[in-house]
Amino acid sequence: MSKLPLNRRHVLAGLGATLATPALMGRAHAAEVTLRLHHFLPAVAPMHNEVFLPWAAKLAEESDGAIEVQIFPAMQLGGKPPQLADQVRKGVADIAWALPTYTTGRYPVAETMGLPFMAKDAEETSVALFKLMEEFGEGEFRGMKPLAFWSHDGGKLHMRDAPVRTAADLQGKKIRSPNAGMGELLTALGAETVFFPVTEMVVGLSNGVIDGCCLPYEVVPPFKLHELTKSSSEAAAGARGLYANTNALLMNERTYESLSDDLRKLIDDNSGLELSRHMGKVTHESFEAAGRELVEETGNEIVEIDAAEIATWKEAAEPVYANWIARLDEAGHDGTAILARVNELLDQGA
CATH class of the missing domain: 3.40.190.170 (Bacterial extracellular solute-binding protein, family 7)
Structure with missing residues (x-):
């Protein structure tokens, strides 16, 4: 298991190669749509640098510049972390990283994975969580399109x-x-x-x-x-x-539906089970290992x-x-x- 953070090239490769469709070929490089992604951690956080930035770059590359994702860390669009899902639903942000456990009882199926001892390594737990939401979570995030569900390693x-x-x-x-x-x-x-x-x-x-x-x-x-x-x-x-808290990457449903067919497909191709698996895998192999190593080096x-x-x-x-x-x-x-x-x-x- 590597203890080194994944660099941008490795993360882009890990997200998988998706060939541009004919409808995406030859687009002008000026963005047709700008999506604002909001989250609560500072810009130095591994998730910001090693997942969200490469994901945004991949969408821009595969859409030939038609999709631009602007990322706002540390609640720069205002509000508090428990409000992130509502910000997506209301259109304050187009996409957000939300923790359902911050609003206990509101998203009970998703929160189930946060119960004690419902955690293995982050990749396994993330896959299980995504499948659980497919089977039982329909309609839980009304007004939003879930792009990924993932989990961290056990607390x-x-x-x-x-x-x-x-x-x-x-x-x-x-x-x-x-x-x-x-x-x-x-x-x-x-x-x-x-x-x-x-x-x-x-x-x-x-x-x-x-x-x-x-x-x-x-x-x-x-x-x-x-x-x-x-x-x-x-x-x-x-x-x-x-334990392992549930994480959700959510998109405003109206924004998603307003996209052209080819751009919606591009979003679909870069979300879902494989994005959830990838986020869990990077969390386990890179983020968790680096954090533990820092604790050891400090002498704790x-x-x-x-x-x-x-x-x-x-x-x-x-x-x-x-x-x-x-x-x-x-x-x-x-x-x-x-x-x-x-x-x-x-x-x-x-």
């Missing part, structure tokens, strides 16, 4: 001081939870949980409002998490990760939560699953079937 517990080896180490600790499901589990294990967007986490760690957070290693570099914490705890090798302690301890945490998560099944049922879904399908897809692998 780790990053602490300001001593590492977490057992639930006893969580007693009374204030932890920033990544979503509602993990918040329920951490509370059951004895922690005091809070939730706010990842963009506000630095302040919380710096001023001691929180003792730690639950995040993948990929978030370490852009937020200098290695400088704010002294230890990281990860699930035993071979076990499922603690990395510990493994052993399999027996993880087993007790999974037992503690049973009420979390039951609550989520009830929530899915209330939303008109078959919650039991969805949870069973998630586990089946994860067990099948990518």
Whole structure:
């Protein structure tokens, strides 16, 4: 597994080669359509540089310049991260990277993959998530066209001081939870949980409002998490990760429908299952590895939560699953079937 970030040429190749259709040949190089892509992380974030920029370049190249994607990182178009999906639906942005878990209960099928222990490596989880949404998520993002669904690697517990080896180490600790499901589990294990967007986490760690957070290693570099914490705890090798939040790349449906047939096809050819797989693969092989390496180089302690301890945490998560099944049922879904399908897809692998 390479620990080096993928360069632009490699990422473009990884997205796959799509030949220009006759309708795209000979277009003028002036853009016919400009799409604004909005997201919440700073421009130094790996996802911005190693996925979104190459993706935008690929659309421009294959459309012979007819499509221009302008990328606005760090909420430059205004608003807060939980508002990104609504910004796409309302047309404030044409495309956005949104986290359904920031609006708990609104996109319950997509949020299911954020439950505790519903994570393998990012590529496998991303493929499972995309297939789950194909089967159960129709209509969940009304007014929007999902372009990709992906996941990060399993989250780790990053602490300001001593590492977490057992639930006893969580007693009374204030932890920033990544979503509602993990918040329920951490509370059951004895922690005091809070939730706010990842963009506000630095302040919380710096001023001691929180003792730690639950995040993948990929978030370490852009937020200098290695400088704010002294230890990281990860699930035993071979076990499922603690959690993995759902990510969605969404496009305004009206904007998509307004495109010419050939440009819509070009968008289709550069989205869907393979884009989801690619985003998960790059996240796992490049972003996660680079973040962990930075933690190691800083000299922070990395510990493994052993399999027996993880087993007790999974037992503690049973009420979390039951609550989520009830929530899915209330939303008109078959919650039991969805949870069973998630586990089946994860067990099948990518």
